[in-house]
Amino acid sequence: MSSDSESENQLRRDRDLAELNEWFYTNENLPQEIDPLLLRRFYQCMYCHVEDTKKLIEVNYALRNKHPHLFIKRDPLDEDSRRTFEYADILPLPGLTPDKYKVSLYCFRDFEPSKMHHTEDTRAFFMVTDCRFVTVDDEAHKEQLSEGEVQIFDMKGTTMRHISRLTISTLRAYIKFLQLAFPVRLKAIHMVNCPTYLDRIVSVVKPFISDEVFKLIKFHTSSIDSLYAFVPRDMLPEEYGGSAGSLATLRAQTQQVLAEKRDYLMNPNHWVVEKPEKRNGKSWKLFN
Known part of the structure; x- marks a missing residue:
């Protein structure tokens, strides 16, 4: 891949991640915070497709909040x-x-x-x-x-x-x-x-x-x-x-x-959705 193509891809990734970051922080159906590295993982998992990434993120936090005894009420030292x-x-x-x-x-x-x-x-x-x-x-x-x-x-x-x-x-x-x-x-x-x-x-x-x-x-x-x-x-x-x-x-x-x-694990700002909504999840492109 040429350096020009690499530069263009990096610009697109930066633009997409900035869009996802803004979307996350203005979405009342998601937690208040997300670690930048975790956001990158969601994006890469969905082959850098922004809309699929949004769907995966929403399903992730919906399931977390549906099962708080597994994902939210926790302490690694208890x-x-x-x-x-x-x-x-x-x-x-x-x-x-x-x-x-x-x-x-x-x-x-x-x-x-x-x-x-x-x-x-x-x-x-x-x-x-x-x-x-x-x-x-x-x-x-x-x-x-x-x-x-x-x-x-x-x-x-x-x-x-x-x-x-x-x-x-x-x-x-x-x-x-x-x-x-x-x-x-x-x-x-x-x-x-x-x-x-x-x-x-x-x-x-x-x-x-x-x-x-x-x-x-x-x-x-x-x-x-x-x-x-x-x-x-x-x-x-x-x-x-x-x-x-x-x-x-x-x-x-x-x-x-x-x-x-x-x-981090115990900080509700990273995990708790204050106004969860029911969503119908389906399998994303996790296995290709």
Whole structure:
């Protein structure tokens, strides 16, 4: 691409983002504030299409305000959050893949099913992602936004007792938000260390997942080595054959970010819609 074309594209992006920013701050059906980096993510997610970006933003905040116990009434340092982070890891991994995708890892640290509290755990998941969306994706290239999202779920230790502790209303809200309102494009979901009774687990959760999303799921049933074809080893924790540091180190980094962003996460100006209106959402171009 020529420098002239790059300059024209940058001017258009700046103009579009200025329009979106003004629209956001004058829209009484949205919160009072939005972080500039989060606004950029919405815009990029919609392939830089202004009107589609507006629709995605409205759906995002409508769903947040419909489920305040998951998205608004929260504290990353309270007892519920401490309990989640003691038994499970929710970790954005450093850097980006060669395709410029951001990778996150989810795994149990304690396999006792009674430690699982699905609604509180889901709230913690969204706090981690909300922090990530206002944090640069790659320290080496701070202006580079991820082009998509890759999720790794480690199923080691997962039993049917864990599945029995799922809260259906929370699962529905989680899946709906992921499919309709996430400010990034979901590219792949990798399930590693799958148990032999995987088909039973899938049969429980599949009714809540759209065919579009289910096609993105890859089950690694024999060895974690097959994951390396999709995620570079240097992005993975040492415990997964990578060189991105230990789980303990990545966990400490994530907890530090949560503590630093606590005021942001709990500030109603960023999340609460004072005059919510009913809206009919539909699936946007999140998966292309």
